[in-house]
Amino acid sequence: MNQRIDHHPVLGSLGDRKQLPFYYNGSVYTAYEGETIAGALLAAGVRTLRVHEEKGTPRGIYCNIGHCYECRVHVDGVPTVRACMTLVQEGMQVNAGSLLPTPLKKGGHGA
Template sequence: MNPHNARIEHHPVLGTLPPRKTIRFRFDEMIYEAKEGETVAAALLANGVRTLRLQEEKGTPRGFYCNIGHCFECRVTVNGKQGTRACLTLVEDMMEVISGKPFSSPLKKGGNHA
């Protein structure tokens, strides 16, 4: 059993979720469990993962913001495809997900960025 399982299995209004197949996926070299039909974002949240990438220039952590596909804060690399939104992508068995890393910045510290 996952000690970080934060899934809502029973809701007072919606009732109990039907049983779903458990699948596994990889995020940054770690294996996690997901339920079939979950998005990558939902599966990571249920497993206690809150940081999906680091901001490209400053390296500050970024995670889930809107969780409905409007923003691009949850960009990850899925099976080699960069810039994939975790909140819109259904997790697949043994899917490879890699967090976003900072890029080399062309901006120099202290320079004019106007």
Template sequence: MRILSHPILGPMAERQTVSITFNGQTYQAMEGESIAAALLANGVRTLRWTEQEQHPRGLYCGIGHCFECRVTVNGVRSQRACITPVEHHMVITSGGENWDAE
């Protein structure tokens, strides 16, 4: 589910494949792409759940403004998946833990 050739931009540059972990599951990603793009390419749509009502949240704006895609990255909370680049062996978990109070 990854775009390898764009009708206007042409073929995408070759990038190294890396492994990331999201909620205990290992996925393949392209080094340097955003966490959100890597997870979407692997079929993951829900990145977190709302704290009060447990409604699913995923990628919304894709440019770092809305904070809907907050995840924990290598133990650091409230990272925006849409603007955080993937790195090899990155450990990502769903957002939560009263983040609405931040």
């Protein structure tokens, strides 16, 4: 599913930009040179980039400017990389953030 804007009246056309293959959860996707992981996945119809660490609920792109950390993914084995701030590199391996054990215990401070 391609939802990418190929021509924008202000930003111009994507036609002259190099296509970069990369992997997300083992599947091949295509980005354009200068495109972020979040932008490339959004254009491909991917909405869930990780799950909440404790609840397992889906998370995706929220602010898209690097403030909220909702788009954290694993890139080439490095955890908690912000997809909205990271440019795609050819052949990069991106994986969704996964459910982690909770550090919080019931009855503890703030519970």
